[in-house]
Amino acid sequence: MPPPGPRKRTTVHDIAAAAGVSRGTVSRVLNGGYVSVEARAAIEAAITTIGFVPNTAARALKTRRSQAVAFVALGQHTGSFADPNIGAVMRAANAVLSLADHQMVNLVLDSARDTERVGRYLSGGFVDGVIVVSARAGDPIIGVIRDLRLPAAVVGHPPDLDGAVPFVGIDNVGAAHEIVSRLLTTGRRRVGMIAAAQDRDSCTDRLTGFRSALGPAFDERLVVRVPEHDYRSGVLGMRLLLELEPAADGVFAASDVIAAGALEALREAGRSVPGDVGVVGFDDSAWAVWSQPRLSTVRQPIDEIGTVAARLVLRQLRGEPVDPGGRILPTTTVWRDSA
Structure with missing residues (x-):
């Protein structure tokens, strides 16, 4: 037979x-x-x-659509890949794309060579749209997306978007101002900040909010700048802050993972939290509840950010208008044991 x-x-x-x-x-x-x-x-x-x-191949030939959307994570430092927010944004965006029968394609940029390679990939018609996270001012990938007129959404708000690419983000200035102001109401007088990745709009905006909350009490010497969003940077940043100001009694960390590292350095130095030093973070990530004591922090609507980003891309693919001014979503101050 x-x-x-x-x-x-x-x-x-x-x-x-x-x-x-x-x-x-x-x-x-x-x-x-x-x-x-x-x-x-x-x-x-x-x-x-x-x-x-x-028959997706036949459909692609007929419609000139790949039914794929790229999720581009811009690295440039190892902390980007340790950031739990990026994974959460990706999952939420993928859920929306999946319901619309679109495949997510994950692309990671961690070098100039990666930028060139991904730029060629985007130019090749392999994806219909792009979601970008961790973009910086002047990032060349944003220029590629703008030149190709690809339907896109940026998570965050780099200052040079100029309305050419819609964005979704939060009010980092206002959120930082609010949590630092609340830290000050606990009686803290010498409050410093561990600031990271100052080439990203979210981090520069959090420093701006910190400065505005302190007002005349702001002391530039108490801002310790570290290059990366990771635990080690939090440890080293807190050690340096204590060297600069042994009487520091409050700390605003630019992210929860940095705040967790700061708690480790404070334990090493024999400082109790919140007795001697109040510590607040940002993100309300898993680090906030893993830490001892648990962190007071700012909760970002991470799932909603990913959902909105994906919907912005899909709306553009359907030819629907989107607000070039972007979307700013609300945050919540979560007060726990560390302050």
Whole structure:
């Protein structure tokens, strides 16, 4: 007996015949168009019964769409990849894209060579849109996206977007001002900051909020700048702050992971938290609840940020207008044991 041949691929004709509708009605359902409730139910039942896998290659040739959206994580320092927020944004964005039958393609940039490679990839038509996280002012990938006129959304708000690429983010200045102001109400008088990654808008804005909350009491010497958002930077930054000001009784860390490192350095120095020093962070990430004591921090709506970013890209792909001014989402101050 000859071996069986390949299974015949189910076509739109087969689905239409089984459902008792026209090919055009089936095509509208497969492409997200409107049909009656009865027709949609009949088509979905036929697909379940006889099986159907869309020919995505043929669809791409016809529509010139890849049904893929790139998620571009801009590294430049190891802390970006340790940041739990990036993973949470990615998961939330992927959930939205999946429901819209789009595949997420993850691209990581950690060098100039990566930038060139990813730029060529984006130019090749392999994706229909882009979500960018951790962009910096003057980032060349933003220029590539702008030149290609790719549907895109940026998480954060680099100062040079100029309305060319929509963004979604938070009010880092206001959130930092609020939590530092609350720290001051606990009686702290010598408050410093461990500031990281000052080439990112979120970090420079948090420093601005810290400065505004302190007002005349702001002392530039009590701002310790570290290059990365990681635990080690928090340890080293806190040690340096204690050297500069042994009487420091409050600390605002630019992220929870930095605050966790600061707690380690304070334990080494024999300082109790919050008895001797009050510590606050930013993000309300897993670090905030893992730490001992648990961190007072700023909660970002991370899931909503990823959801909005994906929806912004999908709206552009459908030809719908988007607000070039972007979306600013609200934050919440979460007060716990560390302050």
